[in-house]
Each structure stands twice: as C-alpha cells, then as structure tokens.
Amino acid sequence: MIGLLLAWSQLGWAGSPSGLGLPFLGGAMSSPVEPGAAGLVLNPAAALSEGVELLLDAQRIGYTYEYTLYEPLDESSPEAFEDSASFPAPYLAFSVPLSDRVGIGLSAKLPYARIGEGPPDGTARFHSISGKLLMGELESAIAVEVTPSLVIGAGFRSGLASYSSVNAIDTGILMYEILGEEAEDLIGDPFFEGTRSVRDGTSRPKSVSVGFLANFPRATLAGGWRSSSTARFEGEVEMVPSNDLNMSLKGELAGEFVFPSEWFIAVEAPIGPVQAGAELGLIRWGQSSETLIAIVNTSLTTDDPTLSGFMSGYGLDDPTLIGDIQSMGKFGLRDILAGGGWVKGSINEDWAGTLGVWVSPPSVGEAFVHPGNADYWMADLRAALAWNPLGPVKIGLSADWLASKERVIEQSGLDLKNTDPESAGALPSGNGSYDLDMSSVGLSLLFQF
Amino acid sequence: MLFVHLLAMTATAAPVEEGVQLAVFPDGADFAGHFMEGQVFDVALDEVALEYGCYDTLGVLDFNLNVPVESMSIDLLSQEISVTVTFGTILGEDMVLFGEDEDWFDVCPAFTTNFRYAQVDDLVIKLALLPSIEDGDLSLSLARDVIATGSLHTDIEWVPDALILPLVEDMIWETLEQTATEMIPDMVASYWDKDMISGSVFDFDLSARLDNANISAQALQMGATLEANWTGSSQCSIANHEPEDHGRSPSLDFGNGNGADLGIGITEGQLNQLFRQAWSDGFLCFPEDRMDLVFEMVRPLIDPEVGGLAPSAIFSEIPVLSIDSGRATAMFPSLKLEIRGEIDGREVELVALDADLNTTVEIGLEPALTALTMTVHDLDLSFKYLRADYLLSDTEEATEHLKAFLRNWVADWVSSQVQGLALFATQFHFLDTTIRLDDISYEDGAMKMFIKLYDEDDPDVDRLPPDTSVELLYTNPQTRQAIIGLGGVDDREGPLAYAVQLNGEGWSSWQLEDSFVIEDSWHSDVLVEVIARDNWLNVDPSPASFIVNLNDPFDGTGEELRGCGCSGSPSPRNGFMGLFVALTALAYRRR
DSSP, X not given: OHHHHHHHGGGGGOOOGGGTTSTTTTOTTOOTTOOSTTTTTTOGGGGOOXXXXXXXXXXXXXXXXXXXXXXXXXXXXXXXXXXXXXXXXXXEXXXXXXXXXXXXXXXXXXXXXXXXXXXXXXXXXXXXXXEEEEEEEEEEEEEEEEETTEEEEEEEEEXXXXXXXXXXXXXXXXXXXXXXXXXXXXXXXXXXXXXXXXXXXXXXXXXEEEEEEEEETTEEEEEEEEOOEEEEEEEEEEEESOTTBSOEEEEEEEEEEEEOOEEEEEEEEEETTEEEEEEEEEEOGGGGSEEEEEXXXXXXEOSOHHHHHHHHHTTTTOHHHHOOEEEEEEOOBOOEXXXXXXXXXXXXXXXXXXXXXXXEOOOBOXXXXXXXXXXXXXXXXXXXXXXXXXXXXXEEEXXXXXEEOOEEESSOXXXXXXXXXXXXXXXXXXXXXXXXXXXXXXXXXXEEO | OHHHHHHHHHHTOOOOOSSEEEEEOHHHHHHHHHHHTTOEEEEEEEEEEEEETTEEEEEEEEEEEEEEEEEEEEEEOSSSEEEEEXXXXXXXXXXXXXXXXXXXXXXXXXXXXXEEEEEEEEEEEEEEEEEEEETTEEEEEESSOOEEEEEEEEEESOOSOTTHHHHXXXXXXXXXXXXXXXXXXXXXXXHTSGGGGOEEETTEEEEEEEEEEEEOSSOEEEEEEEEEEEOSOOOOOOOOOOOOOOOOOOOOOOXXXXXXXXXXXXXXXXXHHHHHHHHHHTTXXXXXXXXXXXXXXXXXXXXXXXXXXXXXXXXXXXXXEEEETTEEEEEEEEEEEEEEEEETTEEEEEEEEEEEEXXXXXXXXXXXXXXXXXXXXXXXXXXXXXXXXXXXXXXXXXXXXXXXXXXIIIHHHHHHHSSSEEEEESEEEETTEEEEEEEEEEETTEEEEEEEEEETTOTTSOOOOOEEEEEEEEEETTTTEEEEEEEEEOSSOSOOEEEEEETTSOBOOOBOOSEEEEEOSSOSEEEEEEEEEOTTOOBOSSOEEEEEETTSOEESSOOOOOSOOOBSOOOHHHHHHHHHHHHHTOOOOOO
C-alpha cells in the first residue's frame, strides 16, 4: 500500500494559501479579503455580502511534467519522460444576506485534484502508472457582523473524495522482507513484477472552517482556519503478485488520508490608485505524513474458470487464509508556509485588473521524492481582468503561469531493499530530475443582485 | 618351497580395486582382541585317544578343559597377521585315563584310572595368519605351525607305565593347539568379514561380497562388492532397461589411517551401481505420499492452511554421480514434477515440468553435530518443458519468467537450504563398542571414510552429559519475536548442539547456533525448553526451561530480527507468501 499512499501525496505541490490545493481556485475575482461569493473560496466570513451574489468560474489547467530517473531498474541509460494533459477545475459560490448583519453562503469547488498517467512499462511504473485524486467540496457558511468593522464566519464542509491508482509492484521486495538476504536476488525478478490497482475509492470527509473579515479605515484584514479533513476511503483493491500468474488478490480498501488543515491571514490596502494585498498561509501537510492503510476481506481470485474452480475446491479463495493486510506509510510530507501578494485596480469604468504572485515551497522531503509525488518551489504568476459592462454581471478572465524550479534529487531515501518502516520505503530510487510547467486560464461570471 | 611361494604371492597381491574397499589399520586390528579378553571357552570331548605302543587305544574319557582367554593381540606384519593369545589357568578335571589292548601275548594290560586334573599355566599361543577370500568372505589360514608355550601339570591316580604320562601330556597340548588353530583364525576373521558393511540401513538392505584381501604392515585391506536393495514400496513404473555401468573404481591408498582404526572407501562406480539399483527399485520416485522430504525443505514458506494439492516427482532416468578430488557431482536427468488437483471429480494438472538437474554434492562431517552432513552447490536446472497453463497468465514471457525464477532463485534457495544438512549420526554403539566416523576425504573416483573404535572402558569416551542453560536476550512485542541465548557446561571442551521445544509442541532439530528466534503471533506466553548435547551424543536429561512473555519488551542485545527461520504460527503475511510459493512452486497434502 505504500505506493498507493505516495500517490496521494502528489498533492504536496499544491500549496498556495489562496487556492487551497489549487493555487488559482476561484478565478479572476477571488481573494480572501473579498466579501461575498468571490471570497467564499477560503473565508466563510465572506458569506455576508451586500446583496445576493453568484459566482461561476471555470478553469482549464494544463501541465507538462517531465522527469528523468537516473537509475532505471533495468540499468538502461536514463531517459526523460514527458507527460502533458489538462483538466477542468470548476468553482461555484453564492452568498445571500439574511439581514444587514447575517449572511449565508454556499460554495462548491474542487480544492484538491491530481491526475496523471504514464506507460505501464515506463521507468516510473513502480511509483505510478496512473492515478487520480479528486476532492469535491461543498461548503455552507454563515457570517455575522459582530461590529460594523468585523465580520466572523463559520463553515461546514462536506467533501466527496475519489481515488484510483495503478502502479507496478515488486513482490520480490515482499519476499525479501520475509526471507531476508537470501531473497535479495528476487528484487527486480521479472517473475515477481505485478500490479496493484485501487478502484472506486470514495470517501465523504467532513470538516469545518472559521474566518473573519475586518474592515479598517485604510485596510481590510482577513484570516481564518480550515480544519483538516480525514477521508476514509473505501474501494476495491486488486493486487496481482506477478503479471505472469493468472491470479490476483482482491480486497476492500480501508484507508485514511488526512487533507491538511490551513491557517491563513491576508491584508489588502489602497496604495495610491491601486489596492495592494498580501497573504500568508500555513498548510499542515505534516499531518498527512503517516497513514494507516488496510486491505480487508482479502481473497485469492482468478479470471480463469478452471483455476477458479480449482481454488474454490481447495479452499484457496478463503479470505481467512490470507487475512487482512495492514501497513503504515511514511511519505515525508512537511508543513509549509506559503504566501503571495497582488495589486489590483481599475483600468476604466468597465475594466479592472489584477496582477499577483504567490510562492510556495515543496512539501515532500527530498528523500521521499519520486515521479509519483514530486513537488517544487513554485511561483504562481497571475494576471486577471474583470469586465463589468452589464451592471449586475461581471465577467472575469484569468491566466496563471506557475513557474517551478526544477528539482534534482541526488540523495533519495527510496531503495528497493529498504524494508525499514521508519524510512522512505521500498521503491526504486527517486534520484533524478523533475520539472513541471503548469498554466491555467479561467472564465468567471459574477452576478451581483 | 610351496609355503614360501604362498607368502610371496600374498606379499605381491594386486591392489584392491573393488567398489567398496576396507582397510583395517593396526589399531583397529588389535581392537578386535578386546572382544576376546575375558572370554572362557570349554573344551569337552567324550574321548581323546590314540594308538600307542602295545596299546590298541590309549586315551582320556570325559576330556574337558576350561580355557579362559586373558588377552589377544593382533599385529599386522608386512606379509602376515600375527596373533598372540595369552590364556589364564586352564583346568580340566574329573577325567578318566584308560588303556585298551586285546592282544594276550604282550604285557600291556588294559587299565582305567582316575585322571584327577590337568592344569596349564602361562599358556601363550602365537599364530601367523594369511588372509584370503573364500566364497565371498574373509578366511585366515595358518602361515606356519602355531607356537604354544606354557607349563602343564597333571594329577593321575595311577599310571601303569611312566612313558604314558608324557604321551598323555602331549595329547593335551595337541588338543589345545588344534582347538586354537581351528577356532582363533575363524574368530579373528569374523570381526572383519563382510558383515562389517552388510545389514539393514534405513530403508536399504545392504549385502556385501568380499572379493580380495591384501596385507601390509599398514593395513589389512579388502575389496568388496556391495548391493543395496531398497525395501520401500513404489507405485511408479520404472523403465526396465539395463543401465550401462558408469564410474571409476580406482585402487585406494588409505595410508596409515592417521590414527583411525578402520577405513571404508566407496568408489564412483560402486555408488553409481547402488544408485542404479535404488533407482530401478523406485527409490527416486516420489508419489504424493513420499513428498515429505521436499515438504520439509519448503515448510518455512508453506502456509499450513494450504492443503489438498497432490504433488509427485520422479527421476525418470538414472542418476549419475561423479567423484573428484574434493567434491561429488550428481546429474539427475529428467526430473519430472507434477502438482495435480481435482475439480468436480476431474483431475487437473496445475504444474508439470521435466528438467535435468545437475548439482555438486559435498558429504562432510560436522563434529559438533556428530553427524554426516550434506551440502549442495551449483544446483542447475535445465528445462525440457514446463506447463502451468492454468496458473500462468497469457503474457508472452510468463513461462520464461517462471523458468528463470525456478532455474535461478529456487535452485539457489534449495542449495542454501541444503548447507550442512545433518543426514546421519556418525556415532553408534555396538557390542559395548563406540564407533565414530572421524573423517571423510575425496579423491578422483572415490570417497574414503575413516572410523575410530572405542571400547567401553576407553577414557577418551565422554559419558557425562552437559548441563543446559538458557537466557532471554530480546523481546519485541510489536514483531512478536524473542531471541533466547542457549548455553551449557560440559566436562569436555568443544561445541554443544541444542534443541528447542516451544509449548511442548515437539523438539527442533539440533543446531549449533547459540541463539534461537521465537516468533509467535498467537500466544503471549511461550514455554521454552532447551536441551544441550555434546559431541559424544550425551544429552542433558533435564531441559532448561522458562516462559517468555512476548508482550514484555526486553532488549539485552540490540540485535536486529529479520529473515529468520523462525518457529511459531505464521503471520498473515507469511500466509500470503506461503500461498504464493505454494501455488508457484510446490504444495503438500495435509493429512
């Protein structure tokens, strides 16, 4: 299960405080200091707006991911692998004032998402062949004006997480763990190469958030806390101990993943003709560094009808024969402090613009990095335009370019012979270079009634 | 002249070249004398008589002698075996001396008189014996007349003629000499006859025939042909074709034995002949009920819950062994292995393979275990076919991957498991004699074993068992493992072997390591019992014992536990591996 969980930590790079896991969430007009629908992306205190607001935002995120592993398993010359894809990231929010002092809001977003796919025979197949982790979140919020300058809010977050992954496994490692040095040669033996698939992993994690908005004469201050949410995934797991064998282990996934808690604080103030803002966030990825995973009700199965009858006849498909499989994964995640700043101002009566930059460090420790979880020092450079030609309707356009620093790993703690549960784990070495180019364009519609 | 010629023939006899070659060294030859010491023989004849002078018959009725043997020494000379027997006081009593004469014209009157006793003191008989083979057995014949010395005293009530007395005494001497001449060579020969290497050993009936003998000052050397019949039953149909002989049968030079009493050499040709015989008897056919040996080897990987499969194996062609200096090589052509099962009454072949198996086998001695050990090197599998249609997926290289796995890792693993595997004990007791195999050596075409004999009073024999001790070194509740330290005190220096029993569930095999790893997933408290054994096979009758609480962490060593050949119940992951290996390699039917 180690590989499974490492795939989850692919989210580590998504650490900008302004957009949870996705740095550009919310679109052109979003900001933690904004009241109303545009602020609900992070701050429940934004639920108190002057009128009813509805924000629709659609982002298209594209990326090009390139890595080169220095030590391919087959001892061939290192070759670069490149993967490019794009996926949507929608955001929907609306806020309704119940009175002058109380407002409610509802937002739906995709705060965590990562999808990737590689060749089944690629050099990184043991780290990941394909993976998908999506977290949709519906947050209901209530905000109360405590004083004319202070609004506090609280939110209840209901998530729907989906997970699937496929990666190659080396059963030779398991033999090595059990038998010791005499089974060392089995590591990397083609006969012991199999696959592990997790399908239909779903969870409905619950969490809360609190925040405030303080309007001072010359500045707006916002802050808050979003609790961690624990996703208890249930799904199907199939482990093929050897691709050469006509049988597999099937079981039910019973694993947990903790989406981290976040603290944030932001300020925006007029400076000359523009509004300048800054935000700082602490994302507690360290909470996700260890995870217990279990596969229960495990049984040996086969697609071959003859072998199936054989196994059934001899009791080899009895789940009690194998028992539950448990493991504790260590992923080397650490808390990160990220932040950014922006300026925005009106261009003319109908147009306003925003320029900003957000910087986040990697959350995956060097020893743990591999093609399935690499993250980076990233700078999210954003340019956004808002057009208000129709009174209650604003149209926003945004473009983000995430500049990342190539990550070169030379001291990987991953080693196929590493059976120490306290260290990085038994996977092929992650020594290599990793680079990610990412960009996004988005269209927002904000209705203010 | 004939006598001299016979000696010359013996001295220049051709070297022994038979399949089994025996060497009785001087100490071993002399050891046979121990069996004679203290033995008492009774000579009892109704009548001993001869014709003497004017007497038709002059003799002794109820002739009896009580003959105690004090000692017997046997020396190997360059051309003969010298046997010296020393007797205690020999006594004959209550006999009748008589004389009969039917003639009336002479002066020899018939008489009968009491022969009260005859006593022989300090009798020493020396024999020079020449070895030869008759009807497949050792025969010792006199090289020359025996030499007997001693003093004879008689007490006869009345003797009619003074000349009769010397005649009677000569008669007694001759009877003694004749008895010794008839008995002693046969008795000495009986200690070194073919029965030394005949009899039942495990499931084999060994039958030897001595073919030739050769004497030198270093050893009495004999050549023999050995036949072995496997007494087990086989359900296999063995191809009935006459195998060709294979292997060399060189003449072996045992030297002076390096202090050994006996040497036994077995040649490559003899071993192959024995293998051929055993093979044709079905010994190398392993139907399901004879797979226990294989199961024992794979038991660390097999989950006991896996049951029901029916494995079988047969070496369908004759194995061939070669012995070279330092090693023996075995070729097992055409090993056929099958694992079958049933589905709805229909038999299904799960795995079937036919492979040539070549390996180097080293038979050695482990003095501390007092056992003959077997070590396997360079196990090589060459596949003729491998079928596992149901087990293997339809990937293109599945069969080749499985072959490579079996040919490389499994072969190496089997080799690693058969390292110093104790086969048979090298110490036996027979007729108050301790027999120990002391050394094994190889040369081109043969292997030689050297044996030492100890009588029951030999101070070299250790008869005191060691006193066992045991201590807890390490306990890890998380892994459910513990290490115990094994020790013991013995009256002699030398390593001890240990056996361990957990929860009274049966003793482990003997091991030399002074620590033992316990793994138990189910019990918190484990009763540990340990016994120590010295290399004279003296076993401590009182096991050392204590209870290990696996929930109580303890670290007296810091030693890391992993990859151990642990005892105890299988963990779930072991279960998985057991299942995996069971299905890919071998399975065993539980009964």
